Amino acid sequence: MAYKYKEVANKLRDQIKAGKYVPGELLPDQNNLAKSFNTTRITVHKAIQLLVVEGMVYSKRGSGTFVRKDYASDEESTNYGSVSPIDKPLGATHTNQGKKVTSKVLELSARMPSASEANKLIIQPTDPVYVIRRVRYVNKEIFAYENTIMPTKITTITKEVLHGSVYAHLQEEGLNIEGSHRVISAEKATQIDLDTGIANELGEPIMVINQLSYLDDGQPFEISETHFPYEKSHITADITL
Structure with missing residues (x-):
């Protein structure tokens, strides 16, 4: 079964890897992301939580979600999205x-x-x-x-x-x-x-x-x-x- 939150996480992950959001950058708020992905805020929240677990982004209460400053693109290494x-x-x-x-x-x-x-x-x-x-x-x-x-x-x-x-x-x-x-x-x-x-x-x-x-x-x-x-x-x- 393909869950919507995984689709959103995959798209966000690809955008970060492609450089749309750079290390240290603040992501759009969850309501705006929900609109851009044509889904619900809860789905976006779960997608972001998955990326947090993977170590690609982190959330700061009252400030939003940021790309980790120590994130490295594929060219520099890492294999985000997989669970070893x-x-x-x-x-x-x-x-x-x-x-x-x-x-x-x-x-x-x-x-x-x-x-x-x-x-x-x-x-x-x-x-x-x-x-x-x-x-x-x-x-x-x-x-x-x-x-x-x-x-x-x-x-x-x-x-x-x-x-x-x-x-x-x-x-x-x-x-x-x-x-x-x-x-x-x-x-x-x-x-x-x-x-x-x-x-x-x-x-x-x-x-x-x-x-x-x-x-x-x-x-x-x-x-x-x-x-x-x-x-x-x-x-x-x-x-x-």
Whole structure:
């Protein structure tokens, strides 16, 4: 199924690549873009969110959407618009097939989102979100600590779901995961890492992945921060040139 927001995102992407909008330039407001593409403002908003996830543009509250200053054209490199294997939110269960993946649920609660969370998830400030914290184990050995924010309107999450695979649950509900934007960093362990068994000492190195994931209709469904023990942390990526 071809979604309108993807068509708009493709056209905007092509315009930026062609130099119609240069790095650092402010894009037309969403109402004007909606008129030029003969669509709705909501569709344009989802298209821009996709380009934000891809790293081509960024939005500044009260100012609008800008082309990233560090954006480089095709001649200079990059492959905007594609989601590489490293950017796919596959989850612990998928990436450890054939192994026993279990979870210890530390928290499952609901609250109103912060302004930043509402903006990233494209929801209203009055739309509640789940707060999910759990420790994942692979073959009884600690694998990761996850802290996830997810809109409650996406699906119903229970502790039973959290003891299994959230992504599998979404797929069972007929929700198709499109991709994610990930920021991977090395950080120093804090008290939460000691409490969850990710690290043995304060300041010990750990790997952290911050992730914004979205469905195939452009709706972001998850903000997550995952901590991994440094001894078992590695990233594998398939690069196609």
